Amino acid sequence: MRVKKLTERNVGISSDDDMIDITTSGTMTERTLNQRSPINLPGSGETEDIPGIGQYEDFHTIDWQRDIARDRMRHRYILKRKQNSFIDLIKSAHDAWSGWLCVLLVGLVTGTVAAIIDIGTSWMSDLKFGICPQAFWLNMEQCCWSSNETSFELDKGNCSQWFYWSEIMTSSNYGPFAYIVSYLFYIAWALLFAALAAGLVRMFAPYACGSGVPEIKTILSGFIIRGYLGKWTLLIKSVGIMMCVSAGLSLGKEGPMVHIASCIGNILSYLFPKYGRNEAKKREILSAAAAAGVSVAFGAPIGGVLFSLEEVSYYFPLKTLWRSFFCALVAAFVLSSINPFGNEHSVMFYVEYHRPWMFFELIPFIGLGIIGGVIATVFIKCNIKWCRFRKTSILGQYPVMEVLLLTAVTAILSYPNPYTRMGTSQLIYLLFSQCDVSSNDGLCDYTNDKANVAGPGVYTAMLLLSMAFVLKLVTTIFTFGIKVPCGLFIPSLAMGGITGRIVGILMQQLAAKHPHLWFFDNSCGLLGQEGCITPGLYAMVGAAAVLGGVTRMTVSLVVIMFELTGGVRYIVPLMAAVMASKWVGDALGKEGMYDAHIQLNGYPFLDSKEDIVHTALAADVMQPRRAENLNVLTQSSMSLEDTEILLKETEHNGFPVVVSRESQYLVGYVLRRDLQLALENAKRTIDGLLPESLILFTDITQQVMPPPIKLKKILDMAPITITDQTPMETVVDMFRKLGLRQTLVTHNGRLLGVITKKDILRYIKQVDNEDPSSVLFH
Amino acid sequence: MVKIIVMVGVLSLITLLKAESYEDARCKCVCTIVNGTEMYNKLYIANVLPSNDCNGVSLPIIGEVNNTKKELCPRCTCTYESRNTTTMKVVVLIVLCVISCLVMYMSFLLCLEPMMRRRKLVGAYVEHTNEEVCSLLEATISDSGSFDEAPPAVSLNTRRGSDPMVSIANSSNVLNRFGHQQDKWKKQVKEQRKNIYDRHTILN
Numbered sequence: 013m014r015v016k017k018l019t020e021r022n023v024g025i026s027s028d029d030d031m032i033d034i035t036t037s038g039t040m041t042e043r044t045l046n047q048r049s050p051i052n053l054p055g056s057g058e059t060e061d062i063p064g065i066g067q068y069e070d071f072h073t074i075d076w077q078r079d080i081a082r083d084r085m086r087h088r089y090i091l092k093r094k095q096n097s098f099i100d101l102i103k104s105a106h107d108a109w110s111g112w113l114c115v116l117l118v119g120l121v122t123g124t125v126a127a128i129i130d131i132g133t134s135w136m137s138d139l140k141f142g143i144c145p146q147a148f149w150l151n152m153e154q155c156c157w158s159s160n161e162t163s164f165e166l167d168k169g170n171c172s173q174w175f176y177w178s179e180i181m182t183s184s185n186y187g188p189f190a191y192i193v194s195y196l197f198y199i200a201w202a203l204l205f206a207a208l209a210a211g212l213v214r215m216f217a218p219y220a221c222g223s224g225v226p227e228i229k230t231i232l233s234g235f236i237i238r239g240y241l242g243k244w245t246l247l248i249k250s251v252g253i254m255m256c257v258s259a260g261l262s263l264g265k266e267g268p269m270v271h272i273a274s275c276i277g278n279i280l281s282y283l284f285p286k287y288g289r290n291e292a293k294k295r296e297i298l299s300a301a302a303a304a305g306v307s308v309a310f311g312a313p314i315g316g317v318l319f320s321l322e323e324v325s326y327y328f329p330l331k332t333l334w335r336s337f338f339c340a341l342v343a344a345f346v347l348s349s350i351n352p353f354g355n356e357h358s359v360m361f362y363v364e365y366h367r368p369w370m371f372f373e374l375i376p377f378i379g380l381g382i383i384g385g386v387i388a389t390v391f392i393k394c395n396i397k398w399c400r401f402r403k404t405s406i407l408g409q410y411p412v413m414e415v416l417l418l419t420a421v422t423a424i425l426s427y428p429n430p431y432t433r434m435g436t437s438q439l440i441y442l443l444f445s446q447c448d449v450s451s452n453d454g455l456c457d458y459t460n461d462k463a464n465v466a467g468p469g470v471y472t473a474m475l476l477l478s479m480a481f482v483l484k485l486v487t488t489i490f491t492f493g494i495k496v497p498c499g500l501f502i503p504s505l506a507m508g509g510i511t512g513r514i515v516g517i518l519m520q521q522l523a524a525k526h527p528h529l530w531f532f533d534n535s536c537g538l539l540g541q542e543g544c545i546t547p548g549l550y551a552m553v554g555a556a557a558v559l560g561g562v563t564r565m566t567v568s569l570v571v572i573m574f575e576l577t578g579g580v581r582y583i584v585p586l587m588a589a590v591m592a593s594k595w596v597g598d599a600l601g602k603e604g605m606y607d608a609h610i611q612l613n614g615y616p617f618l619d620s621k622e623d624i625v626h627t628a629l630a631a632d633v634m635q636p637r638r639a640e641n642l643n644v645l646t647q648s649s650m651s652l653e654d655t656e657i658l659l660k661e662t663e664h665n666g667f668p669v670v671v672s673r674e675s676q677y678l679v680g681y682v683l684r685r686d687l688q689l690a691l692e693n694a695k696r697t698i699d700g701l702l703p704e705s706l707i708l709f710t711d712i713t714q715q716v717m718p719p720p721i722k723l724k725k726i727l728d729m730a731p732i733t734i735t736d737q738t739p740m741e742t743v744v745d746m747f748r749k750l751g752l753r754q755t756l757v758t759h760n761g762r763l764l765g766v767i768t769k770k771d772i773l774r775y776i777k778q779v780d781n782e783d784p785s786s787v788l789f790h
Numbered sequence: 791m792v793k794i795i796v797m798v799g800v801l802s803l804i805t806l807l808k809a810e811s812y813e814d815a816r817c818k819c820v821c822t823i824v825n826g827t828e829m830y831n832k833l834y835i836a837n838v839l840p841s842n843d844c845n846g847v848s849l850p851i852i853g854e855v856n857n858t859k860k861e862l863c864p865r866c867t868c869t870y871e872s873r874n875t876t877t878m879k880v881v882v883l884i885v886l887c888v889i890s891c892l893v894m895y896m897s898f899l900l901c902l903e904p905m906m907r908r909r910k911l912v913g914a915y916v917e918h919t920n921e922e923v924c925s926l927l928e929a930t931i932s933d934s935g936s937f938d939e940a941p942p943a944v945s946l947n948t949r950r951g952s953d954p955m956v957s958i959a960n961s962s963n964v965l966n967r968f969g970h971q972q973d974k975w976k977k978q979v980k981e982q983r984k985n986i987y988d989r990h991t992i993l994n
Contacts, residue, residue, distance in 0.1 A: 131878055132885040147812055149882035150875065157873065158813035158837050208893070215896045218982040222993045237992065239978055251889060354873035403994045411987055493994065495986070613992055 065686050065726065068291065070238040071789045072665065073616055073769050076327065076751030078728065079292030086286070110284040111331075115300045115339040117280050122273045122301065122339075123346025126308035129254055129265060129272075130352035134360075136258035137435045140201040141194070142176035154354060198260075198433075199423045205259035206419035209252040209496045210412045217248035221495040224249075224271025225324065226606045228302060230615040231274075232295050233326035234751050235789070241278035241298075249275070253497040257435070259419050260426055262487040264436065264502025270305035270324070271497075273343075277301025292751075296332045299325040300339040306572070307340035308347045309501070311358035315572030316340040322568045323606070326620070327751060361441035365579050367546050372531040374588055376519055380550065381557045381589035383515075384508055385596025388561025391489060391504075392601055396608050399493040403612070411495035418494060422487050431473075431480040436502045439480075443509035443551040444577075455513070464524040464545075466517065474514055481510040492605075500605060504562045505555040512554020516547030552577060553589045560590040561597040564604030616773055616789045620748045626779050630743050631736035633775050634757045634765035642765055645669045647679045648710050652691070652721065653703035659688065668756055668763055669709050669727060676762040679709060681731035681754070682723070694721045733758050734767075740775065747772050812875050813837040817844040819868040834866070844868040 068074055087107070094104040135151045144155035156171035177197040178190035213220050219240045231237060239245065249272055253265045281297045282288035302324045307316030317336045321328055347358040355362065402408050426432035431439055447456035454476075457469025488503040523532055523545050532544065556573045560566065570586045597604070603611065610617045636642055643658060645667045650658075658667070665684050671677040695701060698719055706720040709727050733756045734743060746752060747769060754768040774784040819834040838844070985991050 127877075128881050128885065131881040135878070135882050135885075147875070147879070149879045150812065154812075154873065154875070154878065158816050158835065208889070211896065212892055214983070214987070215899065216892070216979065218979070218986045219993065221986065227993065239982060244975075244979075247888070247892075251885075251892065254885065255889075350877060351872075351874060352877075354871070356871070399994050403990045408990055409987070609994075613994055615992075 065689055067685075068236045069685055070236060072236050073753050073789075074234045074236060074291045074751075075753040076234055076292050077732070078753075079290050083286070083290050083293050107286060110286055111296070111335060112338065114280055114284050114287060114297055115304075115335045116342055117283070118273070118277045118297065118301050119304050119339040119342025120346055121276045121280065122304040122308055123343040123350070125250060125272060125276065126269060126343070126347050126358075127350040127352045129250055129269070130347075130358075130360075132254045133257045133265065134353070134435075136205065136254055137260075139258065140198050140260065142174055142179070144174055146173055157354065195427050198427050199420065202259045202261075202419050202423040203416060205255040206261065206415050206496070207412070209255040209259065210415040212248050213252055213496055214412060217242075217244040218495070220245045220249040220252055220497055222493065222497070223267035223499045224274075224497075225267050225499075226609040226613070226615070228270060228274050228298070229324045229326075229606060230610060230617045232298055232302070232324055233617050234292075234295070234753075235616055236291070241275045243275075243279060246272060246275035246279065249497050253499075256496045256498060260423055260435075261419055261496075261498070262422060262436070262484055262491045262503045263498035263500070264505075265497075265499060266306070266309035266501035267499025268497045269309040269499075270302050273301040273305030273308070274298050277304075292327075295327060296329075296335065299328060299332050300336040303336035303340045304343035306568075307344045308358065310572050310576060311344060311348065311362065312572045312575035313337075313340040313344040315568055315575050316344075318568035318571050319565065323563065323565055359576065360437040361444055361576065363441070363444040363446075363548065363552075363577055365446070365546065365549060365577055365582065367549075368581065369546075369549065369585060370532070370544065373519075373545075374585065376515060376550070377553050377585045377589045378592045380508075380512055380515055380554045381560075381592025382596050383511055384554060384557025384559075384589065385561040385593040385600065387485070387507060387511065387558050388504070388593065388597050389600040391485065391507075391562060392603075392605050392608055394489045395492050395605070396612060398489060399609070399612055402493065415494050415496055418487070418490055422491075425483055425487075429476055429480055429483070431476050432483055436484075436506050440502070440505050440509050440555065443506075443513045444548050444555075446546060446548045464520055466521055466524075470517060474517060477510045477514060481507060484510070493609075500562060501559060504559040508555035508558030509551040510554075511558070513547050513551040515554065516545065516550025519550065520545040520547055549582065549585070552582070553585050556586050557589040557593040561593040562605050564594055564597060564607075566590055566594055614787055614789070616769055616787065618744070618748050618769070618772065618776075624741055624744050624776065624779065626740060628740040628775070629736065630734055630738040630740065630757050630767060631759075631764070633740060633743070633771055634736070634767045635771055636765055642763065643667060644673070644676070644763065645682065645707070645709070646672055648706065648708050648712075650707050651703065652701065652705045652707060655687070655691070655707050659684065659691075664766075665768070666754060666766075668731075668766065670763055678731075678733065678756060678758060678761070678763045680727040680729040681756065682709075682727050686726040687723070690723050690726050691721070731756050735759060736764055743767060744772055744776070814875055815840045815842060815870070815872045817842065817868045817870055819844075819866045821866040836868075838870070840872060842870055844870050 090100075090104045090107050093100045095101075134153075135149065138151040138153075141152060144150045144152075147155070150157075152174055155174045159171035159173060176185055176190075176194060178193040179185050181193050181197075182190050184190050219237070219242075227237060227240060231240065249268055253268045253272075256263055257265050277297045277300065278294065281294050287293045287297050299320050303313075303316040303320035305316065306319040307313040310316070314337075317333065317340050320336050321333065325332070344358060348356075352358070353360055402414075407414060431442075434442075442453060442455065447458065454469035454473035457467040457473070459465050459467040484503055484507050488500065488507070491503075492498055492500050522529075526532075552573060556569055560569050563569070570583060570590055573586050574580060574583055607619065643662050643664060645655065645658070647669050649672065666681055667684065667687070668681050669679040671679055698721065700719055701721070702718040705718045706716070708720045708722050709724055711724065712720065712722065731754075732746070732750070732752055734746070736757050736759045738757075743755065746755065752769070754766055756763060757765045757767060770787055770789070773787045777784040777787060815838050817836045817838050819836065821834060836844075986993050
């Protein structure tokens, strides 16, 4: 059975070579493919007979089976010719390593682009506050980097080289007038950046808007969105995300980084025809690129690979796993050797902890997980409601105005609160980090030298942080989905970080006031020992919990978080919190943010996580319901005219070919697009073609007049067939695991109907009591 | 035009690279100072040569005890840090160049081009018919480029060469082709815009 051989998403038992070994046993498919080999050899150097065969139309689903079979053919052809000459040997060697070469290039470019985005973003964000006139290309921190005037770590921009706008305009940095000038400059810069980003997106690449992860997920599951991973999208998304983050909107650049990396993967795959011309193979490169994207976004290569495996990829054989690993490694290496933040790490909020945690602390950690799940559910529900409103109402007609309005509101509300005024990554860094000797923030205003009894500064900071939390939650609900590049990792981390830090400080105060409570197990309050509770760790756990609730990631999230902190010690707290958050999230709302957006847009994504419990049969779902209405081609009796009428009158994406209308015995399946292209081609090349010319899907030797059109080579003679009594669970499983585009339903060997992926998606919607007409794509 | 922009960019880059740069290495010392009964922390930064172990850093720590200036004995921990200002400079300049190019192109497309188009309308007739003849084939060729906007240049070339109608207009071939590509790209962007802003089918 072929079902066994081709792997599903994460059962990576077969690399391509394995598949070849197994499938040379000469099944029906293989023989057919051998017969139709002439057109399916892109690597052979000859031009294909008909241009465009084997490609797909926009917004259509790809046929994994067909593409993988095509690649196998090509591979076998190269292997066969390997012995012929030295050049062929080199060609085959090049073919063998081109996958690795391609991911190497993707890694290099992704790392570089990420570094450019990081540096550009931090520079432009600080442009809102002031400028470094002697070296305008330095941001606030770097401007004062070598100055001896800074006395505290987070006290940036307090040196004589850095000039706030108020200093330039009013020559003083204090007083109400200076404050107003700074406020106005902040808003003006934010509006300028947002307007530029929205304008560029609208003008050059509308596909660059949004986070991109739901779409990448859909594309990797086998969907075509033409132009979504193109050059312009890459350029505009990179520039746009810098400006959006700098505009102070409540969004992050980590999700878009996945999209950017996938664009790079797609563009570079065209250097290698093996990947560029085969949609199924191209998705292997895209999976690796997605891993590189997360790897550079968080400086977490392993987390990136797991993210690709757990969250975005659909078809993930072991070979792709290794390539993703390599790609993520290269990207992370390039990024950290460029050192964009000047802190020897590839993320801004890298922190390092060493303190141990107590067993008792698991309870507050799980509590944080529960809170995180609740916050995430509220966030997802509200955001989806708002996005649906935007989609259906008049608001959707003013995308640029919406961005500007939202930026203005965010900027006006953010500036007064120092925790929202600073960049969100910086806020996360502040929340995650421990108080040490060089920090002077209100959060570290402890009254004793052991730094565990809070002073008034800590309580003020907690109040400000709660306000910041509310602001972040509300603005992010409205922000995610506006028509500029925007990701939700950073806002989720910030929301969770704030919650966690507050809980952490409360715990710390409890330990400081009552150090001898039984559950502290005598580890607090000993003489000469530092405080036993680390609020920064709570912030990190809280951040992981909210992000886990929003995205429903588990393994990859924990790995990303511990790669951020460089400590293996905190895996158990993180796991507990993430698990609790996922349970709570799953109980309160069905799906994560990305799946909810896939649903909202009605993308043809067959989720392999859900089970179907329903007792329908294939015969109940197949189209058409009555066998007489089935549109078929016959193998040797239809004329050109008949076929063209059929093409004009129907909109099906493919037609079954039968022996004759009376017998309905199945011969094969032909795609509409291929048929159209072949007919166009025949009209140009064959002389004396008449409307009565026959269309032949059979082998023919004798001459007939008028000259027939021989189309055997575009016919797929091994379509997947099932019988009408097959239960739908099995059918859905076949679609998921084999990546089918359609399957033919037969009864006693006679063709009854077709089930396409669209029918499957409609069926699933129906079972879930949702509107089946929301499935728009093929 | 593009060449001039690139030239200007490169020239300004070179001149800026020669400008004086900030230090690229430092020792960051966190010192605990005991001043009588009081204890406080202070951060000191010393500029050093690259790859330094921060051992020979002299810190200007002067405190006042009982109104007499006297050097205190601080406990300091120093860490060596390095950065690369040249990278930052180059990156920021590239970003600025890209943004200004995009903004210029955007304003060109928004303001100047509609005027030029109106003037050129008469001369475009021949090319237009030509475009329709091979539109279907063109579509298939460009589709083989899959996600990418531009069709592979080679296939376009060979096909164009065999097309007699185009070889007549050989003189302005390059310009034509550029304009042709631009038109196609614009059509695609228009389609994307329709999908997102009008029909709201994807990316909501």
